[in-house]
Amino acid sequence: MTEPVGLRLRGQPTGEYDDYGNPEYGPPTTKLVYGWIEPRTSGENTNAREQQTYGYWVNLPLDAPLAGADAVVLFGLPDNPNQTVTDGEEYHVIGEPGRQPGGFLVPGFIKAAVEKVTG
Template sequence: MNLMTESCVLRFRGGPTGEFDPYGNPALGASRDETWPCWYEPRGSTEDTDAKEQQLYGYWVYLPLGAPLRAVDAILLEGEAHQIVGEPARQPGGFIVQGFQKVAVELVTG
């Protein structure tokens, strides 16, 4: 059974080009994008105890175990860049379900 029925884009920051900007900082090359199978769902926090009010603030993203999440600069979901929050959790595969990584992401603003 495959849980990864959607697609998301992993964006990798470009490396140094050997040139410098006007302020003396190393100039970086163009970012590189890779499309990966994934599944994502909203995550939220409850503001009061009887769960009447809920504020959604990001997504849980599930990716295959081989996805190189430590090198990712952003994950694009529906064209919007999201940053990884915290460390990815790894779930090994079993008899029925393939293994996956689960990561929290938030929308990049500013």
């Protein structure tokens, strides 16, 4: 697992509440973990320049705090984690992530489908 992946985690409760009685939280943090990213679905037109990727598969170590993440941020090359693959857009986990236990040759990992955050 060589690709840097950011997990956007909700900030700590401030102890204050909004007008609707919901707790307010401090600024979110991004935890950097290393995983593997693959295109999940794509659409293609006759012109190769019009290809779009709609989502990704993200494989992360079993101990990654994916369940507590509000969003997933996909980064670029391992030697330049500030270069984003997705222009800094956040992705949501779709469905329930799968867990692959480790074996003799491959360590265990979490496999999750992510889609672009809109709206």
